Amino acid sequence: MKFEDLGLGPKTLKAVEESGYSEPTPIQAGAIPPVFAGRDVLGIAQTGTGKTASFTLPMIDILSRGRAKARMPRSLILEPTRELAAQVAENFENYGKYHKLSMALLIGGVAFGEQNRKLSKGVDVLIATPGRLLDHVERGNLLMNGVQMLVVDEADRMLDMGFIPDIERIFKMTPFTRQTLFFSATMPAEIQRIVDTFLHNPVRVEVARPTSTAETVEQFVLKLERSDARHKHEALRRLIDQEQVRNAIIFCNRKRDVDRLAAFLIKARYNAAPIHGDLPQSVRTRTLERFRNGELSLLIASDVAARGLDIPKVSHVFNYDVPIHPEDYIHRIGRTGRAGQKGRALTLATPLDDKALQAVQALIGRQLPLVGRSGQTQTESLPAQEKTPEAAPEKAASRPRRTRRKRRSKSAAKSAPEAAPAQHAQHKKPEHKVRPPAETRAPQAGFGSAIPDFFKREP
Ligand code: AMP
Numbered sequence: 001m002k003f004e005d006l007g008l009g010p011k012t013l014k015a016v017e018e019s020g021y022s023e024p025t026p027i028q029a030g031a032i033p034p035v036f037a038g039r040d041v042l043g044i045a046q047t048g049t050g051k052t053a054s055f056t057l058p059m060i061d062i063l064s065r066g067r068a069k070a071r072m073p074r075s076l077i078l079e080p081t082r083e084l085a086a087q088v089a090e091n092f093e094n095y096g097k098y099h100k101l102s103m104a105l106l107i108g109g110v111a112f113g114e115q116n117r118k119l120s121k122g123v124d125v126l127i128a129t130p131g132r133l134l135d136h137v138e139r140g141n142l143l144m145n146g147v148q149m150l151v152v153d154e155a156d157r158m159l160d161m162g163f164i165p166d167i168e169r170i171f172k173m174t175p176f177t178r179q180t181l182f183f184s185a186t187m188p189a190e191i192q193r194i195v196d197t198f199l200h201n202p203v204r205v206e207v208a209r210p211t212s213t214a215e216t217v218e219q220f221v222l223k224l225e226r227s228d229a230r231h232k233h234e235a236l237r238r239l240i241d242q243e244q245v246r247n248a249i250i251f252c253n254r255k256r257d258v259d260r261l262a263a264f265l266i267k268a269r270y271n272a273a274p275i276h277g278d279l280p281q282s283v284r285t286r287t288l289e290r291f292r293n294g295e296l297s298l299l300i301a302s303d304v305a306a307r308g309l310d311i312p313k314v315s316h317v318f319n320y321d322v323p324i325h326p327e328d329y330i331h332r333i334g335r336t337g338r339a340g341q342k343g344r345a346l347t348l349a350t351p352l353d354d355k356a357l358q359a360v361q362a363l364i365g366r367q368l369p370l371v372g373r374s375g376q377t378q379t380e381s382l383p384a385q386e387k388t389p390e391a392a393p394e395k396a397a398s399r400p401r402r403t404r405r406k407r408r409s410k411s412a413a414k415s416a417p418e419a420a421p422a423q424h425a426q427h428k429k430p431e432h433k434v435r436p437p438a439e440t441r442a443p444q445a446g447f448g449s450a451i452p453d454f455f456k457r458e459p
Pocket of ligand 1: 047
């Protein structure tokens with residue numbers, strides 16, 4: 001199947017070609033023709049499958065015929081988070097660069113005034129989070145009865161975030177004759193109910209869950225004996241030092257832990273920053289931008305903030321916590337090993353996480369290799385990482401030697417008595433922010449001698 005076979009116009013095809021895509025992904029091949037045929041579409045697909053283009057591309061062509069009226073958007077795309085909304089807006093700008101469509105992005109954390117001015121001029125495409133959209137409706141800034149196309153993206157995430165009542169309200173404000181494109185990675189009963197209520201005989205396009213990320217992502221679980229923050233912080237720090245981390249996203253289940261862990265790593269002079277929903281939008285945007293352009297190496301994130309973010313070339317994902325919802329494990333590790341690149345996903349698991357870990361393993365249909373030692377559990381080594389050509393950025397890595405050594409020995413005595421002499425040597429002369437110097441790192445291949453003592457000893 002080629003993009004030319006999907007019914008896209010020449011301007012859109014040109015933009016697609018310039019994006020470097022050679023062929024449509026399965027969700028694009030399955031969804032684009034029915035969108036052009038005017039059908040409702042139920043897309044069961046996760047982020048990373050190319051689903052954004054599966055609705056933006058045909059929308060651009062369809063909306064290019066006709067003009068917008070003031071305060072009456074012709075199409076509406078609902079996204080659960082500001083970051084995702086901003087990302088979809090970027091996609092629109094990119095794929096729609098040869099069209100003259102007007103777009104407004106309605107997200108929280110940004111002043112109403114500018115958004116209102118755009119609405120007053122008339123927009124073809126409105127991309128919004130549900131809360132901010134309803135705020136504008138209540139202020140009388142917006143009429144929904146011109147919406148011909150409605151996209152609900154990441155519906156299961158909307159459910160997790162408590163947005164379903166808002167979504168129902170929004171559905172009811174839009175005309176019955178609208179075309180609805182509805183995307184969800186999973187189909188819990190509540191989502192199925194929404195689909196049955198608001199979609200008209202939808203074409204169902206389902207693409208395989210990307211458990212195939214396993215092919216490019218090496219996954220391990222590090223068993224810890226204790227679940228206190230200090231122990232987990234230290235364990236994570238050592239793991240980061242042990243790996244050849246170019247850049248990593250570190251996931252925590254709670255926003256509070258995102259902040260605490262970020263503070264710990266920053267204090268230990270890692271190039272780290274937090275991102276979660278309680279931070280001001282301007283800070284989130286800037287942090288993300290720094291991470292994208294390589295200025296920032298470690299992004300400490302909550303699931304919601306990181307959901308669906310398209311950040312190419314992340315070498316590692318660390319799960320500071322085993323996710324509460326097993327599907328989040330797939331979303332998280334999908335941030336690495338993208339586009340055929342190798343990635344590593346390492347998860348810390350304490351005895352309290354046993355159930356959650358079982359749920360993850362049941363979902364992905366396999367046991368994850370365990371490293372470290374935990375009572376009766378299996379002990380395996382953490383296979384060494386293949387050498388990566390890119391070194392971690394040198395300058396940002398440096399930590400003052402004296403402070404570091406002092407702090408290291410203090411914390412080792414207090415919270416990590418298992419630290420082996422080899423590990424001390426490794427931390428003595430740090431040259432890199434996110435990885436120790438190559439000559440002091442554990443051997444790069446095989447087992448046995450490659451196992452850092454940290455993984456072999458009792459905490
Ligand atoms: P999404 O699932 O929409 O978040 O897309 C994930 C990534 O796939 C983004 O980086 C897109 O730029 C990229 N992408 C979308 N369509 C294609 C395609 N047909 N071929 C290759 N990459 C694509």
